[in-house]
Amino acid sequence: MKIKDSIEGCFQLMGGDFTNAGTASSELKSILSKLGVSQEVVRRAAIAAFEAEMNVIIHAVAGTMHYVVSSEEVRITLTDMGPGIQDIELAMQEGYSTAPDWVREMGWGAGMGLPNIKKNADRFKIDSVMGEGTTLEIVIYTRKD
Numbered sequence: 001m002k003i004k005d006s007i008e009g010c011f012q013l014m015g016g017d018f019t020n021a022g023t024a025s026s027e028l029k030s031i032l033s034k035l036g037v038s039q040e041v042v043r044r045a046a047i048a049a050f051e052a053e054m055n056v057i058i059h060a061v062a063g064t065m066h067y068v069v070s071s072e073e074v075r076i077t078l079t080d081m082g083p084g085i086q087d088i089e090l091a092m093q094e095g096y097s098t099a100p101d102w103v104r105e106m107g108w109g110a111g112m113g114l115p116n117i118k119k120n121a122d123r124f125k126i127d128s129v130m131g132e133g134t135t136l137e138i139v140i141y142t143r144k145d
């Protein structure tokens with residue numbers, strides 16, 4: 001990859017905005033492709049970003065997706081204002097979801113988003129404060145292996 005220093009940007013996310021759901025992660029995907037990041041890294045970043053974006057739309061009030069791309073890594077940070085996650089360990093379990101029925105009827109709420117983010121990230125960190133919001137940090141190494 002021929003990235004000097006680093007490239008970064010930010011998308012705004014709105015809770016409940018299913019009309020634009022997936023826009024930020026698909027734009028990030030095309031930015032990474034244009035930068036010449038390997039297809040495998042683009043794929044993993046796009047999956048993780050999409051699940052994290054959906055979580056803000058489904059579970060939070062509003063948030064941002066910030067990305068930094070360097071020759072070493074893609075770093076995606078999501079910060080939201082929302083209810084927060086009471087038990088992060090429980091939330092990380094496959095199949096655990098608090099999504100209401102109307103969200104499940106749209107096909108979301110399988111409880112697979114966070115496990116899927118973890119699976120696709122090289123480093124993954126969640127911080128959450130109840131009643132304030134949640135921050136996710138997703139790092140994917142761009143090194144060729």
Ligand SMILES: Nc1ncnc2c1ncn2[C@@H]1O[C@H](COP(=O)(O)OP(=O)(O)OP(=O)(O)O)[C@@H](O)[C@H]1O
Binds near residue numbers: 080082
């Ligand atoms: N940004 C967030 N703010 C508040 N709660 C969250 C957030 N992200 C996840 N959660 C909590 O963690 C649970 C598990 O999240 P996960 O993404 O794994 O599943 P899901 O969003 O419920 O379903 P799926 O991702 O399969 O559509 C959620 O049901 C919710 O309770």
Ligand SMILES: [Mg+2]
Binds near residue numbers: 051054055112113114
């Ligand atoms: Mg989810």
